[in-house]
Amino acid sequence: MITIPYLTALTTYFSYGLLFVFGQFRDFFRKIADWWLGSNLQGYAPICLGLEDFYTRRLYLRIQDCFGRPIASPPDSWVDLVERVSKDNNKTLQRTAKISRCLNLGSYNYLGFAAADEYCTPRVIESLKRFSPSTCSTRVDGGTTTLHNELEEVVANFVGKPAAIVFGMGYVTNSAVLPALIGKGGLIISDSLNHNSIVNGARGSGATVRVFQHNMPDHLEKVLREQIAEGQPRTHRPWKKIMVLVEGIYSMEGELCKLPEIVAICKKYRAYVYLDEAHSIGAIGKTGRGVCELLGVDTADVDILMGTFTKSFGSCGGYIAGSKELIQYMKYSCPAHLYATSISPPAAQQIISAIRVILGEDGTSRGAQKLARIRENSNFFRSELQKMGFEVLGDNDSPVMPVMLYNPAKIPAFSRECLKNQVAVVTVAFPATPLLLARARICISASHTREDLIKALEVFSKVGDLIGIKYFPAEPDKQQQDDGRVKLE
Amino acid sequence: MASVAMDMLKAASDWLTFAFDAPFARAVVFGVNIGGHLFVEGLLVVVIIFLLSQKSYKPPKRPLTKKEIDELCDEWAPEPLIPKITDDMKYEPPALESAAGPHTLINGTEVINFASANYLGLVGHGKLLEACTRSLEKYGVGSCGPRGFYGTIDVHLDCEARIAKFLGTPDSILYSYGLSTMFSAIPAFCKKGDVIVADEGVHWAIQNGLQLSRSTVVYFKHNDMESLRNMLEKVTQENKRAKKLRRYIVVEAVYQNSGQIAPLDEIVRLKEKYRFRVLLDESNSLGVLGSTGRGLTEYCKVPVDKIDIITAAMGHALATEGGVCTGNARVIDHQYIFWAAA
Numbered sequence: 001m002i003t004i005p006y007l008t009a010l011t012t013y014f015s016y017g018l019l020f021v022f023g024q025f026r027d028f029f030r031k032i033a034d035w036w037l038g039s040n041l042q043g044y045a046p047i048c049l050g051l052e053d054f055y056t057r058r059l060y061l062r063i064q065d066c067f068g069r070p071i072a073s074p075p076d077s078w079v080d081l082v083e084r085v086s087k088d089n090n091k092t093l094q095r096t097a098k099i100s101r102c103l104n105l106g107s108y109n110y111l112g113f114a115a116a117d118e119y120c121t122p123r124v125i126e127s128l129k130r131f132s133p134s135t136c137s138t139r140v141d142g143g144t145t146t147l148h149n150e151l152e153e154v155v156a157n158f159v160g161k162p163a164a165i166v167f168g169m170g171y172v173t174n175s176a177v178l179p180a181l182i183g184k185g186g187l188i189i190s191d192s193l194n195h196n197s198i199v200n201g202a203r204g205s206g207a208t209v210r211v212f213q214h215n216m217p218d219h220l221e222k223v224l225r226e227q228i229a230e231g232q233p234r235t236h237r238p239w240k241k242i243m244v245l246v247e248g249i250y251s252m253e254g255e256l257c258k259l260p261e262i263v264a265i266c267k268k269y270r271a272y273v274y275l276d277e278a279h280s281i282g283a284i285g286k287t288g289r290g291v292c293e294l295l296g297v298d299t300a301d302v303d304i305l306m307g308t309f310t311k312s313f314g315s316c317g318g319y320i321a322g323s324k325e326l327i328q329y330m331k332y333s334c335p336a337h338l339y340a341t342s343i344s345p346p347a348a349q350q351i352i353s354a355i356r357v358i359l360g361e362d363g364t365s366r367g368a369q370k371l372a373r374i375r376e377n378s379n380f381f382r383s384e385l386q387k388m389g390f391e392v393l394g395d396n397d398s399p400v401m402p403v404m405l406y407n408p409a410k411i412p413a414f415s416r417e418c419l420k421n422q423v424a425v426v427t428v429a430f431p432a433t434p435l436l437l438a439r440a441r442i443c444i445s446a447s448h449t450r451e452d453l454i455k456a457l458e459v460f461s462k463v464g465d466l467i468g469i470k471y472f473p474a475e476p477d478k479q480q481q482d483d484g485r486v487k488l489e
Numbered sequence: 490m491a492s493v494a495m496d497m498l499k500a501a502s503d504w505l506t507f508a509f510d511a512p513f514a515r516a517v518v519f520g521v522n523i524g525g526h527l528f529v530e531g532l533l534v535v536v537i538i539f540l541l542s543q544k545s546y547k548p549p550k551r552p553l554t555k556k557e558i559d560e561l562c563d564e565w566a567p568e569p570l571i572p573k574i575t576d577d578m579k580y581e582p583p584a585l586e587s588a589a590g591p592h593t594l595i596n597g598t599e600v601i602n603f604a605s606a607n608y609l610g611l612v613g614h615g616k617l618l619e620a621c622t623r624s625l626e627k628y629g630v631g632s633c634g635p636r637g638f639y640g641t642i643d644v645h646l647d648c649e650a651r652i653a654k655f656l657g658t659p660d661s662i663l664y665s666y667g668l669s670t671m672f673s674a675i676p677a678f679c680k681k682g683d684v685i686v687a688d689e690g691v692h693w694a695i696q697n698g699l700q701l702s703r704s705t706v707v708y709f710k711h712n713d714m715e716s717l718r719n720m721l722e723k724v725t726q727e728n729k730r731a732k733k734l735r736r737y738i739v740v741e742a743v744y745q746n747s748g749q750i751a752p753l754d755e756i757v758r759l760k761e762k763y764r765f766r767v768l769l770d771e772s773n774s775l776g777v778l779g780s781t782g783r784g785l786t787e788y789c790k791v792p793v794d795k796i797d798i799i800t801a802a803m804g805h806a807l808a809t810e811g812g813v814c815t816g817n818a819r820v821i822d823h824q825y826i827f828w829a830a831a
Contacts, residue, residue: 044764044766052680053823067637067638068636068637068641069639069641070641070642070643070645070646071639071641071642071643072642072643073627073628074627074628074629075629075632075633075634075639075640076629079639081639082643095643095646104639106634106638106639107633107634107638107639107640108633108634109633113629113631114629114631114633115628115629116625116626116627116629117629120630121625121626121629124625124630125622125625125626128618128621128622128625129618129622130587130588131585131587131588131589132588132589132590132612132613132617132618132808133617133618133621133808133809133810134589134612134804134808134809134810135585135588135589135605135612136589136605136606136607136612136804136805136808137589137604137605137606139582140582141582141604141605142582142583142585142589142593142602142604142605143582143589143605144582144583144584144585145584145585145586145589146584146585146586148584149584168666168668168810169665169666169669171666171669172666172668172669181570181571200701204697204700204701224562225558225562226558228558228561228562228565229553229557229558229561229562238565239565239567240567240568241567241568241570242567269562269565270565270566270567271567272567272570303570309631310631310632310633310634311633313631314629314630314631314633315630315631316630316631316632316665325571325574326570326571328574328578328579329571329572329574329578331578332577332578332580335668335693335697336668338693339668339692339693339694340666340667340668340804341667341668341802341804341810343810344810346621346625346630347630347631350630350631424639426638426639
């Protein structure tokens with residue numbers, strides 16, 4: 001729940017209104033210029049009409065230099081950013097040869113496996129030489145190697161389920177698995193702030209989709225009761241199956257899911273639980289096994305566990321873990337398994353080695369150190385930011401912390417000022433977040449040292465004063481002033 | 490008989506006139522002459538008001554009580570999550586023990602590999618392995634972020650420029666997964682209300698993309714140009730307001746499911762006649778067809794700027810993972826912005 005002060009809401013609306021009016025002016029002049037110069041489309045309809053890409057052309061392009069910044073080194077705690085220049089007012093950007101070394105607070109490098117690692121990289125190079133970068137075939141047509149089978153076993157053991165299946169890309173895992181599990185006649189109840197891949201998968205499945213308020217188990221129960229009593233729309237037949245989709249850590253809020261309550265409710269009403277642990281696997285929990293371990297939920301109670309390897313393991317791909325029958329059925333019916341090239345063998349080896357390091361099976365205690373460090377770093381950074389008066393979202397222990405910006409002008413200001421001071425941050429605005437609630441999202445890594453974090457805090461404090469995003473008074477214990485605020489969700 | 494009825498009628502009307510002209514009925518109130526008929530009218534008004542004030546009959550609404558909802562929830566039993574496992578679901582593909590080159594090891598025996606799409610034999614090539622090893626040591630394995638948030642490495646941009654130069658197009662975009670190239674490219678250009686004419690035999694990813702785009706899709710017979718011409722004719726006739734309607738033809742260069750090659754020069758002729766844009770999937774022809782491997786455009790001697798969008802999954806001849814989308818300048822601009830902002 002984010003409360004936005006009245007004055008800020010008003011100024012944000014005013015800014016967006018002004019940008020909209022200016023955009024319309026420019027569109028009007030563009031139309032005149034086009035008519036004057038004559039169109040060269042020769043009878044083909046234009047690719048984008050009218051207001052379809054208005055937001056992209058008139059708002060996003062103005063601040064395009066804050067997004068898509070290319071790097072020239074691995075996305076580790078310090079990264080080499082390639083500087084870009086624009087000769088036509090941000091419409092196109094060209095790379096220069098200049099490089100600036102910046103502190104990286106934007107990459108999902110939770111356990112520090114992004115750069116070459118002393119245990120993982122030699123093994124990856126060995127498997128590259130043995131299996132080559134790609135198998136050039138789908139899993140069922142000769143693309144399964146012994147490495148893939150080993151990977152699936154290791155992942156299943158790590159997560160705590162009998163079996164697992166691995167795909168080459170995390171986004172596709174959600175979009176391709178949900179249609180295979182549930183179809184027309186089924187009901188999907190998903191959290192209101194779920195990621196785009198889950199929303200796409202739910203829509204593509206053909207089932208009826210209902211939404212429950214973000215992280216509120218009471219509302220989930222209410223929706224479940226209503227829907228079971230009512231049945232399918234129009235025919236009122238009973239639902240074939242009900243699936244509840246939640247995430248472990250919500251990437252835009254940094255909050256943990258209220259998993260024990262939700263699992264209890266789903267057990268009571270016999271609904272299936274699908275947990276997407278993209279950001280939480282490997283990053284939280286005492287041994288890195290994710291949100292189930294942290295909140296004390298038995299993995300046998302969650303029917304389907306899904307996760308990605310891009311974040312904590314420094315590789316690529318996604319997995320689904322469940323019972324042996326479920327995985328057998330997935331291998332038979334999931335299109336991403338039957339038609340897509342299998343995951344690259346060196347990437348698979350990276351995941352296996354990373355999991356071995358986390359579990360301590362490589363003979364060192366680096367894994368446990370990394371886990372302890374990321375927890376310490378996240379808690380330290382969050383408490384310091386709150387002391388300075390920033391509005392920081394998210395729960396304790398979560399390595400994702402969004403800092404609220406609200407006004408559209410503060411988005412590029414924050415990004416560019418931090419870049420001048422050698423800190424690289426990620427800012428997010430509409431459409432990934434609601435229109436008024438633009439934020440900067442900070443991802444802490446286990447490879448950040450205490451000095452790095454202190455430097456980042458100094459820069460944030462300076463930039464925060466300059467821009468004016470310290471919405472709370474800077475005090476040791478957080479105090480929220482309730483008068484004169486508008487509640488927004 | 491008639492006279493008796495007439496007499497009765499006359500008597501009744503006389504009586505009525507008398508009643509209306511009775512003394513009490515000739516009151517003068519406030520200077521207005523009130524006749525007896527006013528009483529009948531007043532009575533009628535009272536009856537009307539009475540009827541209007543009655544509530545219309547609605548069956549009473551009875552929402553389900555908590556107890557009833559509890560009972561329904563207790564009774565409801567879901568289907569099992571997955572259907573029963575049959576024997577053919579238990580098939581396990583053979584596990585390779587070495588690279589998927591022309592010869593590979595399965596269970597210790599060397600076999601000849603006719604299953605991998607390793608068309609140019611680049612699996613296991615020395616130069617590739619060297620380059621990959623160098624970049625692994627420099628960059629690690631993953632990019633730890635999407636392209637918009639510090640996941641764009643300079644080698645990505647170099648690769649895009651190189652592919653565009655190879656194919657002869659202004660620019661290109663890389664995707665990280667071959668399957669998702671087509672089913673992301675199609676919804677980026679085709680929205681609800683657009684018309685797509687696609688071949689019947691296109692593979693699953695394209696079919697999925699067509700479904701996701703929510704446009705009107707018309708299929709023509711597999712690789713049959715006559716059928717394509719008929720469909721284009723039909724669609725153009727049906728949609729006279731063609732100015733604002735975007736129209737696409739979707740074909741594959743070499744069909745994954747049947748192995749046939751699409752006659753590109755025919756298709757380009759038809760496209761220019763009927764003003765459609767062409768979306769060509771060159772997954773199985775990039776690096777294979779044409780004297781220098783540039784694909785179907787070179788093979789059929791069609792200039793590449795006549796094709797609007799070319800996509801290719803790189804997991805075939807190029808022996809790597811991912812996909813690429815390229816085309817003429819306007820198309821790539823739109824795709825870049827849409828996908829970067831998405």
